[in-house]
Amino acid sequence: xxxxxxxxxxxxxxxxxxxxxxxxxxxxxxxxxxxxxxxxxxxxxxxxxxxxxxxxxxxxxxxxxxxxxxxxxxxxxxxxxxxxxxxxxxxxxxxxxxxxxxxxxxxxxxxxxxxxxxxxxxxxxxxxxxxxxxxxxxxxxxxxxxxxxxxxxxxxxxxxxxxxxxxxxxxxxxxxxxxxxxxxxxxxxxxxxxxxxxxxxxxxxxxxxxxxxxxxxxxxxxxxxxxxxxxxxxxxxxxxxxxxxxxxxxxxxxxxxxxxxxxxxxxxxxxxxxxxxxxxxxxxxxxxxxxxxxxxxxxxxxxxxxxxxxxxxxxxxxxxxxxxxxxxxxxxxxxxxxxxxxxxxxxxxxxxxxxxxxxxxxxxxxxxxxxxxxxxxxxxxxxxxxxxxxxxxxxxxxxxxxxxxxxxxxxxxxxxxxxxxxxxxxxxxxxxxxxxxxxxxxxxxxxxxxxxxxxxxxxxxxxxxxxxxxxxxxxxxxxxxxxxxxxxxxxxxxxxxxxxxxxxxxxxxxxxxxxxxxxxxxxxxxxxxxxxxxxxxxxxxxxxxxxxxxxxxxxxxxxxxxxxxxxxxxxxxxxxxxxxxxxxxxx
Amino acid sequence: xxxxxxxxxxxxxxxxxxxxxxxxxxxxxxxxxxxxxxxxxxxxxxxxxxxxxxxxxxxxxxxxxxxxxxxxxxxxxxxxxxxxxxxxxxxxxxxxxxxxxxxxxxxxxxxxxxxxxxxxxxxxxxxxxxxxxxxxxxxxxxxxxxxxxxxxxxxxxxxxxxxxxxxxxxxxxxxxxxxxxxxxxxxxxxxxxxxxxxxxxxxxxxxxxxxxxxxxxxxxxxxxxxxxxxxxxxxxxxxxxxxxxxxxxxxxxxxxxxxxxxxxxxxxxxxxxxxxxxxxxxxxxxxxxxxxxxxxxxx
Numbered sequence: 001x002x003x004x005x006x007x008x009x010x011x012x013x014x015x016x017x018x019x020x021x022x023x024x025x026x027x028x029x030x031x032x033x034x035x036x037x038x039x040x041x042x043x044x045x046x047x048x049x050x051x052x053x054x055x056x057x058x059x060x061x062x063x064x065x066x067x068x069x070x071x072x073x074x075x076x077x078x079x080x081x082x083x084x085x086x087x088x089x090x091x092x093x094x095x096x097x098x099x100x101x102x103x104x105x106x107x108x109x110x111x112x113x114x115x116x117x118x119x120x121x122x123x124x125x126x127x128x129x130x131x132x133x134x135x136x137x138x139x140x141x142x143x144x145x146x147x148x149x150x151x152x153x154x155x156x157x158x159x160x161x162x163x164x165x166x167x168x169x170x171x172x173x174x175x176x177x178x179x180x181x182x183x184x185x186x187x188x189x190x191x192x193x194x195x196x197x198x199x200x201x202x203x204x205x206x207x208x209x210x211x212x213x214x215x216x217x218x219x220x221x222x223x224x225x226x227x228x229x230x231x232x233x234x235x236x237x238x239x240x241x242x243x244x245x246x247x248x249x250x251x252x253x254x255x256x257x258x259x260x261x262x263x264x265x266x267x268x269x270x271x272x273x274x275x276x277x278x279x280x281x282x283x284x285x286x287x288x289x290x291x292x293x294x295x296x297x298x299x300x301x302x303x304x305x306x307x308x309x310x311x312x313x314x315x316x317x318x319x320x321x322x323x324x325x326x327x328x329x330x331x332x333x334x335x336x337x338x339x340x341x342x343x344x345x346x347x348x349x350x351x352x353x354x355x356x357x358x359x360x361x362x363x364x365x366x367x368x369x370x371x372x373x374x375x376x377x378x379x380x381x382x383x384x385x386x387x388x389x390x391x392x393x394x395x396x397x398x399x400x401x402x403x404x405x406x407x408x409x410x411x412x413x414x415x416x417x418x419x420x421x422x423x424x425x426x427x428x429x430x431x432x433x434x435x436x437x438x439x440x441x442x443x444x445x446x447x448x449x450x451x452x453x454x455x456x457x458x459x460x461x462x463x464x465x466x467x468x469x470x471x472x473x474x475x476x477x478x479x480x481x482x483x484x485x486x487x488x489x490x491x492x493x494x495x496x497x498x499x500x501x502x503x504x505x506x507x508x509x510x511x512x513x514x515x516x517x518x519x520x521x522x523x524x525x526x527x528x529x530x531x532x533x534x535x536x537x538x539x540x541x542x543x544x545x546x547x548x549x550x551x552x553x554x555x556x557x558x559x560x561x562x563x564x565x566x567x568x569x570x571x572x573x574x575x576x577x578x579x580x581x582x583x584x585x586x587x
Numbered sequence: 588x589x590x591x592x593x594x595x596x597x598x599x600x601x602x603x604x605x606x607x608x609x610x611x612x613x614x615x616x617x618x619x620x621x622x623x624x625x626x627x628x629x630x631x632x633x634x635x636x637x638x639x640x641x642x643x644x645x646x647x648x649x650x651x652x653x654x655x656x657x658x659x660x661x662x663x664x665x666x667x668x669x670x671x672x673x674x675x676x677x678x679x680x681x682x683x684x685x686x687x688x689x690x691x692x693x694x695x696x697x698x699x700x701x702x703x704x705x706x707x708x709x710x711x712x713x714x715x716x717x718x719x720x721x722x723x724x725x726x727x728x729x730x731x732x733x734x735x736x737x738x739x740x741x742x743x744x745x746x747x748x749x750x751x752x753x754x755x756x757x758x759x760x761x762x763x764x765x766x767x768x769x770x771x772x773x774x775x776x777x778x779x780x781x782x783x784x785x786x787x788x789x790x791x792x793x794x795x796x797x798x799x800x801x802x803x804x805x806x807x808x809x810x811x812x813x814x815x816x817x818x819x820x821x822x823x824x825x826x827x828x829x830x831x832x833x834x835x836x837x838x839x840x841x842x843x844x845x846x847x848x849x850x851x852x853x854x855x856x857x858x859x860x861x862x863x864x865x866x867x868x869x870x871x872x873x874x875x876x877x878x879x880x881x882x883x884x885x886x
Contacts, residue, residue, distance in 0.1 A: 062684075066684070068684055068687065115867070115870065115871060118870070118871060119870055121683050122626040122683060122687065122829075123825060123829075123870055125626075125628075126818075126821055126822070126825060126866065126870075127866075127867060127870055129818060129863075130822070130863035130864075130866055130867050131867075133818070133859065133860070133863055134860050134863055134864065137856075137857055137859060137860045141856045141857065250814075251695075254691055254695065257688060257691075258688075258692075261688060290703045291699070291700075291703050292699075293695060293696075293698075293699035293702075294695075294696050294699045294700050294703060296695060296699075297692045297693065297694070297695030297696030297697075297698075297699065298692070298696050299692075300688065300689070300691070300692030300695065301673070301674065301689050301692040301693060301696070304678065304685045304688055304689045304692065305677045305678060308681070308685065
């Protein structure tokens with residue numbers, strides 16, 4: 001098989017079920033308004049479509065990025081008010097009003113998103129609620145501009161090929177927009193940005209250490225979500241021709257969240273399903289008007305408890321029977337490691353490094369250098385500051401004082417993602433994988449640090465998977481892998497970015513003897529390829545088999561340095577590990 | 588004493604009293620958060636349910652006012668327990684996101700349940716001292732001290748003191764503290780963790796219910812009263828430093844005062860916005876709150 005034909009076959013196999021869904025969606029968009037031509041039904045379609053668009057925004061921020069937002073109704077409202085004010089009071093062209101509305105949403109979304117840089121979790125939930133409530137207060141009370149509780153009427157509709165005067169015609173327009181946004185959100189999922197978002201959802205720290213600029217990605221997620229929400233609101237305003245603050249309050253923000261969750265927040269199609277369901281539910285439960293919202297609250301709890309992945313989770317389970325995993329590109333060349341410099345040069349120089357946590361001196365004046373092409377071991381008893389050292393080197397901690405030079409550049413104070421992009425890769429003591437992503441996606445996130453086109457990223461990822469021998473596991477979900485394979489996967493993920501130096505925090509911990517021997521062979525092969533490695537471990541046999549030089553820490557201070565054999569016989573090292581010889585012997 | 592001075596005193600007193608209610612609800616937040624790491628977005632609804640329980644027993648069943656309060660507290664204990672069993676327990680091993688959303692779902696359910704049962708028109712409840720009609724109180728130095736406001740402040744202070752004694756000096760209190768700090772270790776020491784957590788929810792529901800009954804004569808009782816109360820109490824908790832009892836009280840009192848002065852001197856219609864603005868500023872400048880400590884994630 002020549003490379004070309006295999007690549008054509010590969011390209012064909014990249015066709016995904018989502019492509020089919022988009023075509024089906026287009027058919028539905030054409031036929032739904034024909035099937036339900038009445039004005040009433042068309043209005044419901046318009047409502048469902050605009051809610052669906054707003055919910056798709058939440059797919060990005062909640063489903064992909066894992067950040068909670070209870071302010072989607074505010075963004076929806078920003079879009080709606082832009083169209084309402086623009087086309088009535090100011091008399092702007094509809095499309096210009098839309099652009100202005102989306103721009104306002106961009107600003108507001110980026111502003112709200114930037115709060116995620118400092119806080120997350122419950123705090124973020126609360127900030128988004130505050131934003132939503134303040135928005136509602138302003139639209140209700142700033143009567144001169146927004147019309148207050150009375151709202152704005154006589155909103156215009158856009159000219160689009162033909163005048164969209166009838167509800168049926170406008171329903172086509174709204175559903176078309178929904179399909180377009182759904183396609184974009186679905187496409188985003190498997191781009192480098194989409195993967196970075198999902199990596200943040202699974203493990204923000206690991207994503208940052210792999211070179212994902214988590215700040216930028218989170219702000220982008222919020223901004224995109226806000227813009228999509230505003231688009232939904234704009235379509236709603238022109239559909240109903242009248243708006244008031246009641247349609248954009250906190251209750252609606254909760255509704256949007258519920259739609260995303262009921263349908264399946266990580267799936268564009270699922271969330272449209274959720275939006276459609278909740279748009280029609282009041283129709284079906286019309287006889288229960290008084291307790292409709294009680295049932296609704298109850299349904300949210302039941303879905304959360306019993307269907308963590310929403311309705312879409314069930315559809316996916318059924319679909320899995322027919323699904324065919326996406327292809328992995330064939331490997332043409334063996335994995336490469338970073339090789340920017342010349343052998344024998346200093347890759348990393350640590351000078352007088354201090355890290356104090358309150359009164360605890362975790363790292364207390366350490367210096368060492370690492371030469372290109374060596375395997376350097378950092379050893380020491382428990383609590384000697386080894387892991388703190390790795391965290392300082394990779395930028396997760398900022399040192400109290402001291403210098404760290406990486407490839408001739410001072411990296412103190414740089415963000416972990418910057419340091420990672422400069423060519424430093426690391427593993428974690430306790431595995432930090434992206435558990436819900438597949439093995440393949442995990443490695444792709446690692447590979448995209450080195451940049452290049454999607455094809456190059458995929459090639460690097462495939463080569464790294466091949467190297468650790470996990471290629472045949474590529475489509476397994478990470479959390480289903482046995483522990484030993486998870487460790488290998490973390491290694492592959494770190495290697496896929498072609499690092500200049502690899503920091504391994506206890507790579508041997510928890511492995512059995514066979515697995516440890518395999519690890520030693522892997523490390524030796526990596527070293528032969530020219531990769532510089534810093535390894536932290538307790539296992540002296542592992543260290544003495546692979547390390548050329550070692551630095552020994554105890555209580556945050558360096559107590560010995562030299563070749564591995566020298567160091568292991570050093571009296572201070574023996575004492576640190578086994579205690580004072582004379583005390584030990586009872587002399 | 589000049590007019591403006593007595594005005595300031597009046598605003599301060601009103602602010603502190605409303606702040607006391609926020610503090611009581613906030614204490615409930617802190618209790619549950621410390622025991623389970625769960626933020627209960629339905630905490631404010633406990634206040635609403637407590638107030639409606641009082642309305643039902645006192646107005647509906649024509650019970651004696653204090654008897655009605657006592658029975659309402661029993662109802663609130665049951666509500667807290669049921670809440671723990673149906674919302675917290677099934678989700679105890681999931682991340683914060685599903686739990687937040689489930690508690691929001693519960694809050695929607697409670698609000699609309701109350702709306703369906705009691706209807707949209709606001710209910711009135713009599714204050715502890717005096718009758719349904721007018722407010723009773725004393726005027727000192729140009730400031731009118733409403734008895735109900737004084738009751739709120741006294742009850743808040745009393746509960747804070749009792750809670751302190753309970754947690755520091757009783758075995759049950761220490762067991763609850765141990766549970767909140769390390770569930771696994773507590774279990775190994777033979778502490779019935781599930782029971783302790785259930786107790787926490789019951790206590791927190793009681794706190795919420797009581798604060799609802801205390802504000803009932805000042806605000807009207809509506810199905811919406813819990814939502815704003817809960818959000819402001821949560822804001823108070825964050826400003827004070829999440830999980831810190833002193834912080835919750837100080838935060839609650841401070842927000843009450845800020846609101847009362849903001850409404851008088853800046854804008855009455857934006858009254859509800861002030862606490863949220865303060866909260867956003869706090870979260871951006873000092874996310875750990877007044878008493879909170881910075882925690883770094885362990886790599």
